[in-house]
Amino acid sequence: MSGTFSIGRLAKRTQVSIETIRFYERKGLLPEPERRASGYRQYNDNAVGRLVFIRHGKELGFSLAEISDLLTLRVDPHTTCADVKLRTDTKISSVREKVRSLQKIEQALINLSAACRGLGPTSECPILEALETVGEA
Amino acid sequence: MSGTFSIGRLAKRTQVSIETIRFYERKGLLPEPERRASGYRQYNDNAVGRLVFIRHGKELGFSLAEISDLLTLRVDPHTTCADVKLRTDTKISSVREKVRSLQKIEQALINLSAACRGLGPTSECPILEALETVGEA
DNA sequence: ATATAGTCTGGACTATGGTACAGAGTCAAG
DNA sequence: CTTGACTCTGTACCATAGTCCAGACTATAT
Numbered sequence: 001m002s003g004t005f006s007i008g009r010l011a012k013r014t015q016v017s018i019e020t021i022r023f024y025e026r027k028g029l030l031p032e033p034e035r036r037a038s039g040y041r042q043y044n045d046n047a048v049g050r051l052v053f054i055r056h057g058k059e060l061g062f063s064l065a066e067i068s069d070l071l072t073l074r075v076d077p078h079t080t081c082a083d084v085k086l087r088t089d090t091k092i093s094s095v096r097e098k099v100r101s102l103q104k105i106e107q108a109l110i111n112l113s114a115a116c117r118g119l120g121p122t123s124e125c126p127i128l129e130a131l132e133t134v135g136e137a
Numbered sequence: 138m139s140g141t142f143s144i145g146r147l148a149k150r151t152q153v154s155i156e157t158i159r160f161y162e163r164k165g166l167l168p169e170p171e172r173r174a175s176g177y178r179q180y181n182d183n184a185v186g187r188l189v190f191i192r193h194g195k196e197l198g199f200s201l202a203e204i205s206d207l208l209t210l211r212v213d214p215h216t217t218c219a220d221v222k223l224r225t226d227t228k229i230s231s232v233r234e235k236v237r238s239l240q241k242i243e244q245a246l247i248n249l250s251a252a253c254r255g256l257g258p259t260s261e262c263p264i265l266e267a268l269e270t271v272g273e274a
Numbered sequence: 275a276t277a278t279a280g281t282c283t284g285g286a287c288t289a290t291g292g293t294a295c296a297g298a299g300t301c302a303a304g
Numbered sequence: 305c306t307t308g309a310c311t312c313t314g315t316a317c318c319a320t321a322g323t324c325c326a327g328a329c330t331a332t333a334t
Contacts, residue, residue, distance in 0.1 A: 275334100276333100276334090277332100277333090277334090278331100278332085278333090278334105279330100279331080279332080279333100280329105280330075280331070280332090281328100281329080281330070281331090282327100282328075282329070282330090283326100283327095283328090283329105284325100284326100285324105285325090285326100286323105286324085286325080286326105287322105287323080287324075287325095288321100288322085288323070288324095289320100289321100289322100290319100290320090291318105291319100292317105292318085292319100293316100293317080293318070294315100294316080294317070294318090295314100295315085295316080295317090296313100296314095296315095296316105297312100297313095297314105298311100298312075298313090299310105299311080299312070299313105300309100300310075300311070300312090301308100301309080301310070301311090302307100302308095302309085302310095303306105303307090303308095303309105304305100304306090304307090
């Protein structure tokens with residue numbers, strides 16, 4: 001219902017800063033908008049949808065490149081829902097991978113911390129010793 | 138037992154590239170080594186220990202800044218083992234936080250994927266629809 | 275002696291995702 | 305009509321963690 005509006009309004013509506021909106025435009029994530037005679041960018045509700053799409057994608061851990069990819073799929077008549085689902089499933093795998101890796105790190109850190117009673121000088125700290133030790137495990 | 142050696146040997150022993158070794162030196166993570174008359178850097182086993190320390194720290198998810206911090210603690214006589222343990226425990230918390238966040242993302246992606254049967258054109262894809270929807274949840 | 279391999283410095287460049295100006299022009303309210 | 309808020313372009317800069325290059329010099333083996 002809002003017709004057209006400036007970049008400042010778009011920023012407020014989407015919680016994305018003006019600079020970032022222009023940055024997305026430069027990156028091709030947002031199409032170049034219409035301009036007023038003065039050169040001011042003029043947006044409509046499509047731009048809101050698109051920016052919200054980008055914001056949600058980021059919240060789901062998609063990179064800007066991946067989001068750009070999804071945005072392209074969205075308008076390409078030759079791609080199907082299955083393509084989108086595939087990318088989503090691939091992303092799920094990579095997120096799981098990252099979780100597993102972090103859990104390994106967590107366990108290693110827990111082991112280190114447990115080995116240290118927190119007493120004495122750093123010269124006797126088992127954490128630092130372990131970090132400096134060459135061998136595996 | 139190896140006395141001194143060049144940056145190339147150090148690189149091979151530690152599995153860290155020559156460029157990266159020089160980069161760490163610039164960043165203050167490695168002390169400036171002795172030089173030969175020719176200007177060639179000359180290392181000893183201390184450098185191996187230090188580089189291995191950095192490598193292990195990175196494998197545990199510490200940033201170079203954090204590693205630099207730990208390296209400083211290691212030689213500062215005013216800090217104790219407890220300081221190191223504290224940093225380690227803080228790191229454990231932040232890793233756990235990251236895991237939780239990724240698991241939330243994973244679940245959201247799974248929900249999206251489940252909503253999509255992978256049929257039809259992108260214009261009817263529930264994943265893309267969800268991404269563009271403004272409302273929460 | 276010479277060929278090949280290694281090393282030196284300094285700076286540019288990569289990717290990611292923005293942020294921060296300066297200096298000029300424009301819009302809207304009083 | 306003036307004032308303050310807004311927007312424009314272009315460029316530089318931030319952090320992170322490197323990577324690569326040119327052009328010069330050095331080390332080592334044969």
